Amino acid sequence: MNRLLKLTQQWKADNLLMPIWVEENHLCMIDQRKLPHKTEILEITQVDQLAKGIKDMAIRGSGAIGIAGVYGMLLASRISGGKKEDVILAGKKLKSTRPTAVNLSKTVDNLSKFAESCSEDRFYEEFMEKACDVLEEQLNFEKELGRYGAEIINDGDSILTHCHSGALAGSGFGGRALSVIRTAFLEGKNIHVYCCETRPYLQGARITAYELEKFGIPHTLITDGMSGYLMRIGKINKVVVGSDRVASNGDLINKVGTYMHALAAKENGIPFYTATSSHTIDFSLERGMDIDVEYRPEYEVTHLDGKLITTENTRALYPAFDVTPNEMINGIISEEGIIRAPYLTQLLRLKK
Numbered sequence: 001m002n003r004l005l006k007l008t009q010q011w012k013a014d015n016l017l018m019p020i021w022v023e024e025n026h027l028c029m030i031d032q033r034k035l036p037h038k039t040e041i042l043e044i045t046q047v048d049q050l051a052k053g054i055k056d057m058a059i060r061g062s063g064a065i066g067i068a069g070v071y072g073m074l075l076a077s078r079i080s081g082g083k084k085e086d087v088i089l090a091g092k093k094l095k096s097t098r099p100t101a102v103n104l105s106k107t108v109d110n111l112s113k114f115a116e117s118c119s120e121d122r123f124y125e126e127f128m129e130k131a132c133d134v135l136e137e138q139l140n141f142e143k144e145l146g147r148y149g150a151e152i153i154n155d156g157d158s159i160l161t162h163c164h165s166g167a168l169a170g171s172g173f174g175g176r177a178l179s180v181i182r183t184a185f186l187e188g189k190n191i192h193v194y195c196c197e198t199r200p201y202l203q204g205a206r207i208t209a210y211e212l213e214k215f216g217i218p219h220t221l222i223t224d225g226m227s228g229y230l231m232r233i234g235k236i237n238k239v240v241v242g243s244d245r246v247a248s249n250g251d252l253i254n255k256v257g258t259y260m261h262a263l264a265a266k267e268n269g270i271p272f273y274t275a276t277s278s279h280t281i282d283f284s285l286e287r288g289m290d291i292d293v294e295y296r297p298e299y300e301v302t303h304l305d306g307k308l309i310t311t312e313n314t315r316a317l318y319p320a321f322d323v324t325p326n327e328m329i330n331g332i333i334s335e336e337g338i339i340r341a342p343y344l345t346q347l348l349r350l351k352k
């Protein structure tokens with residue numbers, strides 16, 4: 001049995017809620033579009049299938065699509081029979097699926113570079129070792145940032161989170177935001193989570209609430225527009241969200257709606273944190289507003305569960321992410337600790 005199959009056995013025994021994993025002859029991926037009512041597992045044997053799954057949101061969350069990038073490159077290296085150009089081409093295909101979350105493109109770029117340096121005769125074996133290192137590192141980051149993040153959670157906190165930054169958006173422990181929340185809960189802190197439904201894809205309603213229930217963490221679902229009022233009446237006293245990308249000045253790019261929660265938090269004097277890992281910091285990006293925001297199809301807004309909810313003529317717009325300026329962020333929780341302003345200098349600790 002190879003190292004990856006052994007690791008997978010271990011992760012299953014540890015009860016990780018993995019979004020994607022490997023079996024003897026194929027990849028398995030939970031179709032997140034079907035949750036919470038159905039746990040459908042897609043069998044992946046081709047890179048194109050995986051790329052489509054990422055593009056169509058069968059797998060999503062910045063950490064998870066980065067991990068999907070690792071599995072995709074590994075799959076390509078196996079199919080290629082040692083042809084490096086094929087692996088690099090597969091990387092390009094994978095990267096083109098979702099442009100905003102940086103983990104996918106960073107991971108694929110690193111593995112493409114690694115492919116160039118592999119020896120011809122042991123190409124797949126070397127690639128496998130590298131993939132295992134990256135996957136293990138991601139899981140460790142998740143647990144580490146959870147431990148650091150739990151320090152800012154107090155007994156009695158009511159925490160708002162937006163979208164889904166949890167196990168299925170990462171390596172299976174708790175992703176980013178939910179690693180912080182889950183660790184605090186496991187430490188015995190009495191907490192309550194308000195999760196936003198997250199229109200239009202409803203990751204919060206469908207997946208965050210599902211995971212919180214699985215982890216036994218008390219929670220309440222709210223619609224996105226309710227956060228400001230609930231802060232004002234004292235129901236929410238902290239915000240912890242994930243991150244699709246962090247610019248070198250600390251600006252946060254995350255699921256659209258995050259910026260509105262940050263504005264409401266600032267107005268109400270409520271601390272706002274993002275949980276991330278060094279892989280999600282884009283040191284080549286000076287400011288958040290310089291990013292290429294992914295716009296998704298109109299029908300994802302005009303339709304609910306495949307049914308049109310507007311008139312035929314109604315036009316819709318769906319920028320999938322927004323930008324929260326660094327000055328609205330009280331801390332960036334990472335695997336190396338909690339980074340605080342001035343971010344431009346402090347984030348350099350994570351530049352490896």
Ligand code: RI2
Pocket residue numbers: 060061062063064162163164165166169170175176177203241242243244254255256275320
């Ligand atoms: P981690 C999601 O985007 C949201 O923006 C969410 O905050 C983030 O990814 C979670 O990723 P989408 O992929 O911070 O559902 O947990 O569009 O890595």
